Amino acid sequence: MDSVYQALVDIVGQEHVSNRQEELFIYSYDLGTTEPHRPDYAVIPRTTEEIQEIVKLANKEKVPVVPLGGGLSLAGLAVPFRGGIALDLKRMDSILEVNEKARYAVVECGVSQGQLTSYLERNFPHLTHSEPGAPPTATIAGNVAIHGQGDLAQPYGFNSDMVNGLEIVLPTGEVCKFGSCSIGSGWYTQHPLPDVGLFLGWSGTTGIITKVSIRLFPSKKIRGVGQFVVEDEELVPEIMYKLTHTQMTEDVIAFSQAIPPFASGLQHFTINIVADSEKELEFKHEIVWDDTLGEYIRSGAGGFLGFRSGLQRPQVSKTSDWRKGGGFEYVGAIMPVETYPECYRRGRDISERHDIPYTVLGRCIGAAHAMMFSWTYAFNRADPETIRQAREALHETDDLALELHGTIWKPGLYGQKLVMERLDPNTLNLMKKIKQMLDPNGIMNPGNWEVS
Amino acid sequence: MDIIACIKRVPDTSEADFIKIDPAQRDIEKDRLAFKINNWDEYALEAAVQLKEKLGGTLTAITVGPEDWNEVLRRALAMGADNAIRIDRDVSADDAYTVAVILERVIQRLSYDLVLFGAQSEDFGSGQLGAMVAEMLGIPHATLVTVLEAEEGKVHTQRELEAGTLQSYTIELPALLTVHTGINQPRYISLRGIRSAMQKELQVMALDDPGLSPETLVPMVKLEKLELPPKGKEAELIAGAPEEAAERLAKILKDAGIF
Amino acid sequence: MYELKFNEDECLSCTTQDCLTRCQYMDIDRDTAKAEILKIAHGEDSFVLHDCVTCYACEEYCPVNNHPFYLIVEKQEELDVPPLPRPLIRRGIQTGIPFRGEPDIEEINGQALDMGVFSDLMYLIQGRLFEGLPVISQDPRKMFHYFCQLMYLHYGRTSVIKERLPGIIQTIAKHNVTEVICFHDECYGTYTSYCPAVGIDVPFKAVHLFEFLYNRLNELKDDINPINLKVAYQRPCSSRLSSDKHHFVRGIFELIGAENVEREYVDENALCCGGTIQGQRREGSRKRAADVQKRNIEDMKNAGAEVCVFNCPACYTTLGSMVAKNGIRPVFMSDLCRLAIGEKPAGWR
Amino acid sequence: MSGILVVAEHRNRALANVSYQVLSKGRQLADQAQMELLAVVAGSDVDAYAKELAGWADRVLAVKSDRLEGLLAEPCQKIIAHLIRKIKPKITLMGHSSFAMDMAPSLSVELGIPLATDCIDIFWQNGDILVTRSIYNSKVNATYSFAQSETVLITGRVGEFSVEEGGRQGQIEEIEFDFEEESDYKKFEGYLEAEAGGVDITQAEVLVSVGRGIKDKKNLEMVEELARVLGGVVSCSRPVVDYGWLPSERQVGLSGKTVQPKLYLGLGISGAFQHVVGMKGASIIVAINKDAKAPIFSVANYGIVDDLLKVVPALVNKISELKGKTE
Amino acid sequence: MTLTDYKYGDVIHRCFRCGYCKFPINWMDVNNCPAYARFRMETYSCGGRLWLTRAWLEGEIEWSDHLADILYSCTACKNCEVKCPLSFNIDILNMMIAAKGEMVERGEVPSPVKEFLENIQRQGNPYGTSRAKRGEWMEGTGIEAYQGQEFLYYVGCVGSYDTRGQETARILGKVLQKAGVSFGVLGNDENCDGNEVKNLGEETLFEMLAEENVAQFQGLGVQKIVTLSPHSYNTMKNDYPGFNGEFEVSHYTQLLQGLIRDGGLDVSGGYNATVTYHDPCFLGRWNEEYNAPRAVLKSTPGVQLVEMARNKDGALCCGGGGGNFYIDLLGGSADSPARRRVREACETGANVLAVACPNCLTMLEDAVKAEGLEDKLAVKDIAEIVGEACGIK
Secondary structure, three states: OOHHHHHHHHHHOHHHEEOOHHHHHHHHOOOOOOOOOOOOEEEOOOOHHHHHHHHHHHHHHOOOEEEEOOOOOOOOOOOOOOOOEEEEOOOOOOEEEEEOOOOEEEEEOOOEHHHHHHHHHHHOOOEEOOOOOOOOOOEHHHHHHOOOOOOOHHHHOOHHHHEEEEEEEOOOOOEEEEEHHHHOOOOOOOOOOOOOOOOOOOOOOOOEEEEEEEEOEEOOOEEEEEEEEEOOHHHHHHHHHHHHHHOOOOOEEEEEEOOOHHHOOOEEEEEEEEEOOHHHHHHHHHHHHHHHOHHHHHHOOEEEEEEEEOOOOOOHHHHHHOOOOEEEEEEEEEEOHHHHHHHHHHHHHHHHHOOOOOEEEEEEEOOOOEEEEEEEEEEEOOOHHHHHHHHHHHHHHHHHHHHOOOEEEOOOHHHHHHHHHHOOHHHHHHHHHHHHHHOOOOOEOOOOOOOO | OOEEEEOOEEEOOOOOOOOOEOOOOOOEOOOOOOEEEOHHHHHHHHHHHHHHHHHOOOEEEEEEEOHHHHHHHHHHHHHOOOEEEEEEOOOOOOOHHHHHHHHHHHHOOOOOOEEEEEOOOOOOOOOOHHHHHHHHHOOOEEEEEEEEEEEOOEEEEEEEOHHHOEEEEEEEOOEEEEEOOOOOOOOOOOHHHHHHHOOOOOEEEOOOOOOOOHHHOOOOEEEEEEEOOOOOOOOEEOOOOHHHHHHHHHHHHHHOOOO | OOOOOOOHHHHHHOOOOHHHHOOOOOOOOHHHHHHHHHHHHOOOOOHHHHHOOOOOHHHHHOOOOOOHHHHHHHHHHHOOOOOOOHHHHHHHHHHOOOOOOOOOOOOOOEEEEEOOOOHHHHHHHOOHHHOOOOEEOOOHHHHHHHOOOHHHHOOOOHHHHHHHHHHHHHHHHHOOEEEEEEOOHHHHHHHHHHHHHHOOOOOOEEEEHHHHHHHHHHHOHHHOOOOOEEEEEEOOHHHHHHHHHOHHHHHHHHHHOEEEOOOOOOHHHOOOOOOOOOOOOOOOHHHHHHHHHHHHHHHHHHOOOOEEEEOOHHHHHHHHHHHHHOOOEEEEHHHHHHHHOOOOOOOOO | OOEEEEEOOEEOOEEOHHHHHHHHHHHHHHHHHOOEEEEEEEEOOOHHHHHHHOOOOOEEEEEEOHHHOOOOHHHHHHHHHHHHHHHOOOEEEEEOOHHHHHHHHHHHHHHOOOEEEEEEEEEEEOOEEEEEEEEOOOOEEEEEEEOOOOOEEEEEOOOOOOOOOOOOOOEEEEEOOOOOOOOOOEEEEEEEOOOOOOOOHHHOOEEEEEOHHHOOHHHHHHHHHHHHHHOOEEEEOHHHHHOOOOOHHHEEOOOOEOOOOOEEEEEOOOOOHHHHHHHOOOOEEEEEEOOOOOHHHHOOOEEEEOOHHHHHHHHHHHHHHHHHHHO | OOOOOOOOOOOHHHOOOOOHHHOOOOOOOOOOOHHHHHHOOHHHOHHHHHHHHHHHHOOOOOOOHHHHHHHHOOOOOOHHHHHOOOHHHHHHHHHHHHHHHHHHHHOOOOHHHHHHHHHHHHHOOOOOOOHHHHHHHHOOOOOOEOOOOOEEEEOHHHHHHOHHHHHHHHHHHHHHHHOOOOEEEOHHHOOOOOHHHHHOOOHHHHHHHHHHHHHHHHHHOOOEEEEOOHHHHHHHHHOHHHHOOOOEEEEHHHHHHHHHHOOOOOOOOOOOEEEEEOOOOOOOOOOOOOHHHHHHHHOOOOEEEEOOOOOHHHOOOOOOOOOHHHHOOOOOOOOOHHHHHHHHHHHOOOOEEEEOOHHHHHHHHHHHHHHOOOOOOEEEEHHHHHHHHOOOO
């Protein structure tokens, strides 16, 4: 009898551990192009205490632990490269608290984006959180752990900037809290205590987030999206600059893609506008469409495609199916907004070279302080050749992002290597020390952010 | 490895609480009953098919019974048997001994390494047939087998004793085993499988094919009468305070030989 | 290669100049109208080319069927006076490019319903009205192979229509259909008005959906329970190309017991849904469209309409939720008919 | 001289219960026919067994041989065949055990004598021996007679015959037996005892089965105690597994296991159809339930309408008392 | 069979495992897939099952008991088809059924599935109870055998054999008698409808049942059928026409809705309770009948209807579909869908959980007991509620 298996059964119960081929198969796969690696166990804990026990066991037995939420990173961040325990956290799915007045929610690490959205809609309709473009199965905690952004990125920045506090199980098994919650003062702020935040962006290599306090924001009664189109990609940075100047938009995205044909060669903007009344809405319409974008309409350089009430969740998984192939992966990078035209053109080239219909998108972060630019490559899951093509295109795009002075977001192993090659040696050294201090046995999501 | 599996057809009486006995007290009325392959025989067949799949060879299914019984042979064919033989005979007055005589005659004319039986039948449950045939054939046997592994020329088996104890044997072939439930999970036979087995050939033998005649087949155990077991419809209620009721129940259980 | 049949003499001898004087979006007197239409005919620039909202109405107003609207659009293209900003035009033109494989051609001998580009609205053609009727263009993936292209009139691009339409007609003809019932009256207008006007052959007979519905309802007359609803009809621009079929609207309403409310913007005076107006290149288009929509809906409300009936999916998309917000139920004509024969329409909310 | 020969079995240093049962039955049949009762026991060290058997038998034949370490069918068959040939008993009687199932049929063929197995009754009628067997899922009883034969071979159903007081002092004869050269075509490799921990309720003779009426997990303790005194195992109905109070391997019923124990004691089980199909094959069903209308009472042989939490402790006491008397 | 021979070999890889299939319509919970709700391993999600099926057919993983359990834990509730945003969603269940079909042909199915199917082969019902006892439920009701009456009242296996199902079958019979409906039943001659058999992947057996039933119905001159179970309703309405069996099939709630509306059934006796209604999958998502049962409840005086958070096409399955009321691969836990569902029902404040399916009735009633909610929540079939309202004890 496998003693680690038995110990895991003792911790979480028989039904919540598996070492059978079916679970090991499923948890070996990322949804993108990363090669699968089988874990030795799949475990679905329910409590922080169980996770502590699992981590302690893993330290004792020198078994890797690979935490995952929705498992939707696409960059292979939850692939068990060195085997070990695939720790699916989705059973930890309680919404613990919503503080209406201070506008925050405390959730367990398995709470999905969709679950919080629906909970707020039903119970606090005037509050919302920044929802990423991922399918609603993505988790809040997983998203902040990789510095995700959502549909409130334009006014408020990265989702990880909205974290008010965290509860972490350290790689050695201790539980730590960060932010005001750590002194028992509620979960309303991460500042102003000394900054020990060593967990966001580390892709689960420094600990397991078990609870998150996330900021909520006003949700207005009318939420809708307007569309605007230009032909000349050079116009995109200035339009983003002008739109953010209005301070009347909520999410500003520009995209272009080969399929469907209408979007090819054009730059479409989707611009979210919210209001509590028709009057407020019309006021914002005037400022945005007539006053700010009017000049492009009159010159014939830009066109208004209308405004629809109701925010629709983008169903990104459809992108995966353009080639009836069921798969896609993208490079997302945080780029200066001014690089949009170059990102678009060079991205198109890469796609065309690899025989993949191009799909690019830039989402404005803050007042055009930066954008998340994504280059998406679809592949056919049933055709290894297309997977290889996509993988090559992704690597070239990682190179491109850095060449254009961008920073790769949630990089996979290849991107991590590129980033670490460029990192300031002192920073790299500090990262190494931190990692060694927190995870002396190197059990946490090994393979990722490994400073050699 | 050439295997022979001997199987039979039984009425499904597990759910039938309406069983009636014919006036002559010789048989039960069967017109409302469904029929099936004997449960233990299904395990024997599965064991045979698994051995065949692993080691190659042929599998022959044999039954002794009237034409209706072809259905269990079809099932065997659908499951993976290569040949099916039915010795045509009304077995209602036979005992295990007479059937054993018939089977021995048929089997000894075939080439085989291993003969499998179900450990017992659902209807009469005497559990005699396999070991009788083995003795007649002069080959070693083991009954109530729950573990079976084969290699060239021999089988490793475990047979089940009481209280979960197993008895382990290595037996040289040819040999005969009677198979107990739990040895495997008999596969499901889909209707499509049964229908395609309808196309396969079934060999029907008359009693004189292996040189037997009805006169030679005299049962050693003779049925005198059938009757329904005496049974009250409702539970006999034991009244009284907990202590009294418990005392009475304890006595009943003791009298019933429970402890 | 295809040339518009336009006869300048008809305009010269015209006494009404209805084409432009009746325009609901430009205020033009008879003299100006004559001068401008002739300028246009001669290939000269005219404010009309710039200010036209492309509502198709002048096609109907012209008493001699001289195709003033087709003329305007041709000249917009010739003189490079696009009604929309260039990105919208490019976007629109690219929209009609099929990208999901070739259509499966099933031969149908006789009558069939053509969904055109609206294959995703198959749910609208259920029930006894459409029972037994073969349908072409059922598969949304192939819908652009059946796209009648007439939408490009709004984009000032007749060249695109002329380039693509013959192929589309060929695709439909491959189904070996003799009578094509057009789900959308834009398709009907294409095959019965535009094609003859520019000389494109149509090897099948096009049937207007309303005429079909009218006839089917007559067959099912015994099953009709009057719906007793006050109804306003949102007339789409393309219906201007088939004004001879417009009377079926009233015919259908009578059959199903719908009360056609008395209102200002009805029949020839119908207002555009605003869909094409809001994106136009001119200053204030967004507000102008909003104003047209507001007037239209106010008019329906004042007339006491309970239901707004659509035939055009584009009108429905633009106005549907707006009328609903004003307490008027939006519904497609076929669904309204299904209601009358006791069926539960899929789109009836 | 003809008599009745009982073949006794032993394992794990004790005579099998069923041997006492058939011995008692054999005693009764011998007395009725005024015959001698013989018992045979074979093994490497049988003195204690022989002594025990002498409490019932007039004569005990103790066959001693190192070859009999494992009580295997083949050597035993040789011994019994030899003895039957020599003694010519009217009846040879054994328990219907796994051992008997392996040996009795071959023995009957070897000797050409009739065999009736798994009998629930054995009785004299006009000087002939008759047996009753339970057939068709216990739904029918069949009575059989035997063809003319010096000896008939009968195996009796486990638990079917009650153990009577012996109280005799029979003679013990030690028998020498010469085995032929051992053949190696069938090689005994040893015994494998059941793994500790794993419980197979389908194999249990006595099941004490609990349902929702048990109310709380802590009450399982008294039920375990009852099972212990009855020499049985605790099984349960679906809800108890749902609660996580017992593992699913203990569940009886449609989605659990089908059991056919001798005794099925249902505690707080209402007897839903899904449950009943899994246990109605039990020989004796006893139901204890507060609800007099619970359907289980229509399948049970005996019932007590009361709170099981009150009855069970009382039952444990009474059974312990009665057991104390026997032992 | 390999992936190339598999009917859906060219689409099954298209599942991205985005996970929409796990949600109800409003994303409030990722637990609207009954199997995933119960086990929470990704393998048990719809996407997990599709990926595993593909891996199995491609030889990447071996058949195992566990794999079979995973596939058969699908209750065919259709939540995934309703929620999946991709165009192949219409075939998701067919992909599962085809994979189960492959297991059936190989004979490698979970043992309760084997038992289920063999029992149907032998006795025409999943319980394996004798055919000769099928009609016992109607003893003493005065319900007539079908001999040309207007309706054939088809009871189905659960209504014929399950104790609780039998009660419902009897009450519905009495309600129909009271309303003066002309109907008859088949009694011991009734056979399994085959709906579950089809969903378990035993296609040939299903075809045989459908053919036999159609022939029997036609032989008796049946034109209209009213069913107790939505499962029978579904297959007779949607599958039997493929066997030339064109009958006017209604679920009993549809018939009752009309009878009450037209005054044919007097429910003025009323039923005083706060009721929440659980949509059975084969009436709801499979046939989009959400209204009739609610209309019946609303027209019963005294009934105050409240909705659970997940309802209509977002309803959580009781876990009994796809044969699981019998094979029960989802039971045994507080996470079992039926137990989740009764807790949800309790949250509405209702004291009666109304169902319109005998499978749901038994599943949910057991769950109420398991949750210890007997004092708070009674599970009642709508037939029982109507029965009480029209004075039938």
